[in-house]
Amino acid sequence: MDRREIAALLAYIGRLDPRTIRTDEGEARDQLAQWHELLGDVPMATPHGWDVRVAARQHIRTSPYQILPADLVRPWESYRRDRLARHSDPTPSVDPDDQAAWAAELAETRRAVAAGTAQPAQARAITSGRDGVDPKLEARLREIGSCIPPAARAALAPYRPARAAREAAIAQGQPDALSVRCDWCQAQVDEPCRRRRVGPDGAARGNALLPNPHHCRRELAAARQSQETEQAQHPAMT
Numbered sequence: 001m002d003r004r005e006i007a008a009l010l011a012y013i014g015r016l017d018p019r020t021i022r023t024d025e026g027e028a029r030d031q032l033a034q035w036h037e038l039l040g041d042v043p044m045a046t047p048h049g050w051d052v053r054v055a056a057r058q059h060i061r062t063s064p065y066q067i068l069p070a071d072l073v074r075p076w077e078s079y080r081r082d083r084l085a086r087h088s089d090p091t092p093s094v095d096p097d098d099q100a101a102w103a104a105e106l107a108e109t110r111r112a113v114a115a116g117t118a119q120p121a122q123a124r125a126i127t128s129g130r131d132g133v134d135p136k137l138e139a140r141l142r143e144i145g146s147c148i149p150p151a152a153r154a155a156l157a158p159y160r161p162a163r164a165a166r167e168a169a170i171a172q173g174q175p176d177a178l179s180v181r182c183d184w185c186q187a188q189v190d191e192p193c194r195r196r197r198v199g200p201d202g203a204a205r206g207n208a209l210l211p212n213p214h215h216c217r218r219e220l221a222a223a224r225q226s227q228e229t230e231q232a233q234h235p236a237m238t
Contacts, residue, residue, distance in 0.1 A: 001052070005044045006036045012053055013067060016060045020067060038069035042076045046116025050079050080114045087113045087120035161211035162192035175221035177213035184214045193217060 001009065010032065014021040022028040045051045055075040059067050092105040112118035148156075157164035166178050178190055185196045195208045213221075 001036070001039055001042060001044050003032065003036050006032055006039060009039075009044070009052060009056065010035065013056050013060070016057060017067060035069055039072060042072060043116065048083075048116050048119055050076070050116045052076070079116070083113050083116070083120050084110065086122070088123040090121045162209060165212050175218065175225040177218045177221040180217060180220045180224060182214055182217040183220070184216050187213075187217075 010020065022031050039052075042052060043050065045053075052072055055072050056067060058075075059071045063071070087110065089106055089109065092102050092109075094101040094105055096102055109118065109121075113120050153167075162178075166176065170176055178192065181187065181189055182193050185194045187193045193210045193213045195210055
């Protein structure tokens, strides 16, 4: 705030709390200089929620003590901290190889958010819906069939044998065994089967992942696939 805004603020506060009024010209000049020194970097109001008159009125309403500049600085600092805490740095528009320009734009955006002249940039939430998917991305996924390129999928196969076996079975038209629960090892849907070894005392002795599902699980998946195929062919009977 400049000196004129400080004078207007003091006049507003004086109407609410006459104890702050200075009738002597010298005292009024000293009060104006003091408040300007302490509140020079605090704005009168911002486009996004800050108004120093609201903070002053709130203090006068809730505190029996005469208002001081610090009683306005504290709400302003809380306002700044809250806005910066809700701000997620957006990607700068400059060349990322220009480190100085990149850092300068980030700093300028943060200063604008803290000063109340720009709204905090919120991080986009991850949702389960597909309403916001780019149509170009949808078309590309339909074209290639997966977001993982075939070469990358082949390179990853040795490190995830259960998924590789599942994908190979589905590609050959076989039933998806991992789409059902395994009655033998109790593996849930989409989880690979485990090596189930039971000791003489009945406790489990092994729990290693298996690259291929158990035979009973494959039979259950085949039976479900046959049932679904029959229902699709004879919906009226179903």
